[in-house]
Amino acid sequence: MGYLFGNDLYDGFGTWPIAYIPYGGADFGELQSVAEATGAGGEDAYYAAWTSVAARLEADASEAEHKGRLHSARELYLKASAFYATSYHPIYGEPVDPRLLTAFRKQVETLDKGLGLLAHPVASMRIPFEQTALPAYLIPAEGLEREARPLIIFTNGYDGTMTDMYFASAVAASRRGYHCLLFDGPGQGEMLYEHGIRLRPDWENVISAVLDFAxxxxxxxxxxxxxxxxxxxxxxxxxxxxxxxxxxxxxxxxGIWSICGMFRDFAVRTLGVTREAASNLGSLEQSLIDRMDAIINNEPALHWKVVQRGYWVHGVNNLRDYLISAERFTMDGRAELIRCPALLTMPEHDPLASGTPAFFGALRCPKTLLRFSASEGAGDHCEMMNRTLLNRKVLDWLDELFLRA
Structure with missing residues (x-):
């Protein structure tokens, strides 16, 4: 049984905005009302519940703006964007569900309107990248918009959006005096949803273009x-x-060493594969691929992560091709090349952090490991149940690094 939603999978998606409450992205009562409206329904009920609240918030924002209540309008538009952003995760995958595109476009529209009503309005930007351009926003340091400040470039993961990064990270960093650059890279947000551009492992080439722009x-x-x-x-x-x-x-x-790390452990533990055979999952015998495939398809959370999300983001349509692609996402031979000071986090119960200690040990740069525990309410993935703790400790580390009070 989930924390708010009766469905564990939907609970994983629907409790994500709890992290946004301190930063204006949601209120707990609204999340509770969405869970109640979803009830025992499936993806249709989930989508309808989230988009219904989002549409109401957007309508209230429009009315407030019409009446000249710009502060209220800004808050409501931004909150609506977060609700639209949370509505479509269960319908991830190819072929792309038209409802996903509808909600995503409303998400972008309301985010643009909300950011446009800041004291120093923020407009969307475009970062030149190869034969295309990446969408981006520059969120200035609050109260220091025209001063030279450090800049944090935030990069997403598999299924987050710039709305998520704004509430989870940028608001806190802006309040602390950092300019923030948000963007969608290949395989993320607009680049995936609207253009079908897939995730790629050579993120240094993506960030080089973003840095040139910054x-x-x-x-x-x-x-x-x-x-x-x-x-x-x-x-x-x-x-x-x-x-x-x-x-x-x-x-x-x-700190995540590779995409395939957890799959490798799964193959050894569940399928009885030797460590040597599991060193390249894309080359496993077909019978083992079939067994893994059956397990994935019988577990809703795994099916969503691998089949709905993974296949789409990587541009594949079967498990072997997914594993072949995923094997390319690794820090093998690269961790020792990092020169700048590095901070890795390790939430206690986040399975993606299981390899973080070994990753930390492989670094040769100045490094810090921050552990977060369940007793602090921050032991989950990305510390989403206590995001303020994560932001405070990370920003304290940056302040100290840059010798700022």
Whole structure:
């Protein structure tokens, strides 16, 4: 049984905005009402419950804006964006559900309207990248919008969006005096949903383009640019830092060595595969692939993570091809290339953090490991039940690193 939702899978999606409550993205009563409206229903009920509240918030925002109540309008538009963003996770996958695109476009529209009503309005930007352009927002340091400040570049993971990064990370960092650059990379947000551009392992090439863009921005201390990644971004950001040395500091929440690490442990523990055979999951015997496939398809959370999300993000349609692609996402031979100070987090009960201690041990740069416990209410994935604790400790580390009071 889930914490709010009766379905454990939906609970994983629907409790995500609890982390946004301190930063204006939701209120607990609203989340509770969505859970009650969803009830024992499936993905249709879940989607309808979230988008219904989002539409109401958007309508209230429009009315407040019409009446000149811009502070209220801003809050309501931003909150609506968070609710639209949470509505479509159960319908992830290819072919792309039209409802996902509808909600995502409303999410972007309300985010744009809300950010446009800040005291110093924020507009969407485009970062040139190869033959396309990545959508981005520059969130300035609160009250220091026109001053030269350190910049944090935030990178997402498998299924987060810029709305999620805004509430989970950027609001806290902006309040602390950091400019923040949010963007969708290949396989993320708009790049995946609207353009079908898939995730890629060479994140250093993605971040190099983002850094070129960031260095041309006004009021950025070019020697104090931080790269921070959460969820799978806890792998992508270190991978980028291993090949892009203009980064002054690295944050990985949590530190993830590879995508296939957990699958490797699963193959050894559940399928009886030897460690040697599991060293390259894409080359497993077909009978073992079939057994793994059956287990994945019989477990709703695994099916969503691998089949609905993983296949779509990687651009594949079967487990073997997914594993072949996933094997390319590794820090093998790269961790020792990171030069800048690095902070890795390790939430107590986050399975993605199981390899973090070994990752930390492989680093040769100045490094810090932050552990978060269940007793602090922060032992879950990305510390989402106590995000303020994570933000406070990470920003304290950055303040100290840059010798700021």
């Amino acid at each position: 260095l041309a921005l006004p009021n950025v201390r070019t020697e104090e640019i931080v790269l921070s990644g959460w969820s799978l971004g806890g792998h992508l950001a270190p991978r980028a830092a291993s090949g892009e040395h203009r980064i002054a500091a690295l944050i990985a929440d949590p």
